[in-house]
Amino acid sequence: MATAGTADSGSTVPTGTSSIRRMAPAEMPGSSSTTQSMKKTIGHRGVETTTGETTYKKTTSSALKGAIQLGIAHTVGSLSQKAERDVLMQDFVVVESIFFPSEGSNLTPAHHYSDFRFKTYAPIAFRYFREMFGIRPDDYLYSLCNEPLIELSNPGASGSIFYVSSDDEFIIKTVQHKEAEFLQKLLPGYFMNINQNKRTLLPKFYGLYCVQAGGKNIRIVVMNNLLPRIVPMHLKYDLKGSTYKRRASLKEREKAVPTYKDLDFIQDLPEGLLLEADNFNALCKTIQRDCLLLQSFKIMDYSLLMGIHNLDQASRERERGGAASGDRVVLEGPVTPDQRRPQAQKSLYCTAMESIQGGR
Amino acid sequence: MATAGTADSGSTVPTGTSSIRRMAPAEMPGSSSTTQSMKKTIGHRGVETTTGETTYKKTTSSALKGAIQLGIAHTVGSLSQKAERDVLMQDFVVVESIFFPSEGSNLTPAHHYSDFRFKTYAPIAFRYFREMFGIRPDDYLYSLCNEPLIELSNPGASGSIFYVSSDDEFIIKTVQHKEAEFLQKLLPGYFMNINQNKRTLLPKFYGLYCVQAGGKNIRIVVMNNLLPRIVPMHLKYDLKGSTYKRRASLKEREKAVPTYKDLDFIQDLPEGLLLEADNFNALCKTIQRDCLLLQSFKIMDYSLLMGIHNLDQASRERERGGAASGDRVVLEGPVTPDQRRPQAQKSLYCTAMESIQGGR
Numbered sequence: 001m002a003t004a005g006t007a008d009s010g011s012t013v014p015t016g017t018s019s020i021r022r023m024a025p026a027e028m029p030g031s032s033s034t035t036q037s038m039k040k041t042i043g044h045r046g047v048e049t050t051t052g053e054t055t056y057k058k059t060t061s062s063a064l065k066g067a068i069q070l071g072i073a074h075t076v077g078s079l080s081q082k083a084e085r086d087v088l089m090q091d092f093v094v095v096e097s098i099f100f101p102s103e104g105s106n107l108t109p110a111h112h113y114s115d116f117r118f119k120t121y122a123p124i125a126f127r128y129f130r131e132m133f134g135i136r137p138d139d140y141l142y143s144l145c146n147e148p149l150i151e152l153s154n155p156g157a158s159g160s161i162f163y164v165s166s167d168d169e170f171i172i173k174t175v176q177h178k179e180a181e182f183l184q185k186l187l188p189g190y191f192m193n194i195n196q197n198k199r200t201l202l203p204k205f206y207g208l209y210c211v212q213a214g215g216k217n218i219r220i221v222v223m224n225n226l227l228p229r230i231v232p233m234h235l236k237y238d239l240k241g242s243t244y245k246r247r248a249s250l251k252e253r254e255k256a257v258p259t260y261k262d263l264d265f266i267q268d269l270p271e272g273l274l275l276e277a278d279n280f281n282a283l284c285k286t287i288q289r290d291c292l293l294l295q296s297f298k299i300m301d302y303s304l305l306m307g308i309h310n311l312d313q314a315s316r317e318r319e320r321g322g323a324a325s326g327d328r329v330v331l332e333g334p335v336t337p338d339q340r341r342p343q344a345q346k347s348l349y350c351t352a353m354e355s356i357q358g359g360r
Numbered sequence: 361m362a363t364a365g366t367a368d369s370g371s372t373v374p375t376g377t378s379s380i381r382r383m384a385p386a387e388m389p390g391s392s393s394t395t396q397s398m399k400k401t402i403g404h405r406g407v408e409t410t411t412g413e414t415t416y417k418k419t420t421s422s423a424l425k426g427a428i429q430l431g432i433a434h435t436v437g438s439l440s441q442k443a444e445r446d447v448l449m450q451d452f453v454v455v456e457s458i459f460f461p462s463e464g465s466n467l468t469p470a471h472h473y474s475d476f477r478f479k480t481y482a483p484i485a486f487r488y489f490r491e492m493f494g495i496r497p498d499d500y501l502y503s504l505c506n507e508p509l510i511e512l513s514n515p516g517a518s519g520s521i522f523y524v525s526s527d528d529e530f531i532i533k534t535v536q537h538k539e540a541e542f543l544q545k546l547l548p549g550y551f552m553n554i555n556q557n558k559r560t561l562l563p564k565f566y567g568l569y570c571v572q573a574g575g576k577n578i579r580i581v582v583m584n585n586l587l588p589r590i591v592p593m594h595l596k597y598d599l600k601g602s603t604y605k606r607r608a609s610l611k612e613r614e615k616a617v618p619t620y621k622d623l624d625f626i627q628d629l630p631e632g633l634l635l636e637a638d639n640f641n642a643l644c645k646t647i648q649r650d651c652l653l654l655q656s657f658k659i660m661d662y663s664l665l666m667g668i669h670n671l672d673q674a675s676r677e678r679e680r681g682g683a684a685s686g687d688r689v690v691l692e693g694p695v696t697p698d699q700r701r702p703q704a705q706k707s708l709y710c711t712a713m714e715s716i717q718g719g720r
Contacts, residue, residue, distance in 0.1 A: 085652060086652065086653065088549065088552070088653065088656040089548055090656055128556075188548055189448065192447060196446045289445070292445060292448070293446065296448040
């Protein structure tokens with residue numbers, strides 16, 4: 001089974017973040033630097049020398065996670081108090097802001113971190129996006145705020161920190177000022193795309209937030225986890241349609257399931273992949289439509305992340321007691337949804353193949 | 361059966377044009393004036409003394425109709441050559457322009473009017489709107505360009521000229537510069553509304569064009585005819601929810617089926633209208649959603665046009681051989697669609713009640 005989606009080419013994290021990468025190079029120092037309290041930094045990401053904990057703009061990862069969880073819990077909770085209504089053009093530029101003093105306030109609980117402010121961008125618009133993507137408010141809240149966020153240990157060269165929710169459904173990524181600003185500007189076009197191009201393979205954006213602490217702004221975006229563990233991928237390719245320097249690095253190849261690139265694909269699968277004619281046509285059409293949108297946004301640095309789940313291999317792995325994939329149950333074919341989840345959230349679990357074949 | 365929709369309060373023409381009226385007062389001279397060649401003008405509308413023909417910005421109505429028909433035929437024809445694609449944000453500000461010399465050109469036929477230029481605003485966006493409203497390109501072309509446009513003789517106080525297509529489905533209205541500009545700015549919000557609020561009772565905009573002739577710009581908008589003859593209305597009310605000066609004029613009352621106003625409604629129907637609970641709730645919700653959108657557009661001069669088709673009265677009229685409604689067949693209940701039309705165009709014929717009960 002082939003799984004397709006766009007990917008952040010600067011990272012091996014399987015999420016589609018291409019559309020917010022355009023501005024990154026402008027703000028991102030290419031080389032690492034050292035400061036008094038940091039061991040090594042890439043962009044805004046560093047490591048605290050005393051504890052070894054990751055930092056972002058000198059805020060520790062644990063404080064950032066805490067602020068994100070408190071902030072999202074508050075903003076989603078307060079949004080659920082407000083009546084449902086249609087999204088208006090004005091909603092795309094709204095920014096809601098709430099102060100979280102460590103001693104607590106009428107509106108916010110006490111916490112063990114420094115005071116911070118939490119900003120929610122376009123709350124009504126993102127509520128609509130989440131609804132369109134089948135994410136129920138309760139599940140969003142539960143996945144992100146009631147279970148620990150797990151920091152990814154191989155965050156790539158972008159200088160961002162990545163977190164994944166415990167249930168492996170959501171990715172949180174720090175983004176730079178320009179990227180967040182750019183994403184905000186794209187929201188009307190994004191709205192139009194998800195209404196017209198139901199099969200779109202572009203990243204699903206669920207929220208854009210900002211944690212203000214110690215005079216620094218840390219902006220984060222919440223997205224779908226494109227390749228969750230529930231369907232183990234036996235091969236992964238990050239494809240750009242270019243052959244220039246498009247081979248996975250030696251370091252990447254050392255991983256259990258590396259993300260290969262275009263030149264590897266040509267070498268490993270010289271015949272390409274065999275898709276049924278209908279799926280092939282639907283996929284090509286979707287990629288065309290997505291590329292037209294990216295082009296209209298003047299985005300050119302994007303790629304298609306393709307995961308291959310080999311049914312025979314999965315079957316063999318299962319017979320061997322799932323040895324190859326740790327202690328996880330390996331699924332194949334239609335994914336069995338978690339019984340706790342309602343039907344409405346199907347899209348979360350839908351494989352990309354269902355997305356390819358789905359409604360126009 | 362009740363039919364509801366917003367209406368142009370400055371006119372008795374049953375079309376929902378409220379959202380493009382906001383700017384009108386600024387440009388519209390309130391009093392009539394006389395010029396050398398014109399008998400009487402209201403705004404840009406006048407009458408030629410020699411022929412008695414209506415003029416708009418000194419262009420005769422027949423020349424205007426000819427230019428509109430040639431222009432729309434060309435723009436819809438050339439659009440059908442282009443591949444279907446998604447609407448992008450950029451599409452809302454596109455203006456296509458084509459010159460029609462009277463002797464004809466490679467692209468345009470010869471004609472009997474003066475040279476003119478025809479501009480189409482946001483062609484891709486309006487193609488999408490027409491598709492959303494179930495208007496097939498062929499039918500749009502046929503209704504507007506292959507049959508005569510009929511000028512309405514009671515165009516109201518707005519200074520606009522109104523045409524209706526021979527099949528009574530489309531209304532064409534001249535709009536002023538500011539109104540056209542305003543409508544263009546609303547297009548992204550309009551796109552969002554028809555995607556979210558499927559039951560919207562706001563006017564259906566099918567096209568925005570401009571005829572440039574003799575140094576003048578004549579902008580026109582093509583809309584749905586809210587109360588087509590096919591369902592004869594026995595009572596009509598233009599409701600604003602205000603009681604200030606909201607009684608139909610004596611002149612209006614002289615008409616066969618006058619459009620009454622709020623004070624008349626209160627007097628004639630002190631108990632209001634009885635709607636089934638589901639319809640009542642759906643209608644209230646839709647009006648709320650429409651009003652929220654109008655408010656977001658900063659439009660406050662709008663009204664609800666309500667038509668009442670009395671089944672008993674229609675039945676009696678039919679028994680009397682349709683005497684009360686001329687030689688037209690009077691229909692009731694679900695409207696029987698013209699056999700020539702495909703199912704896709706259903707929405708054209710849908711009564712507002714179906715619209716009220718329709719999908720979210």
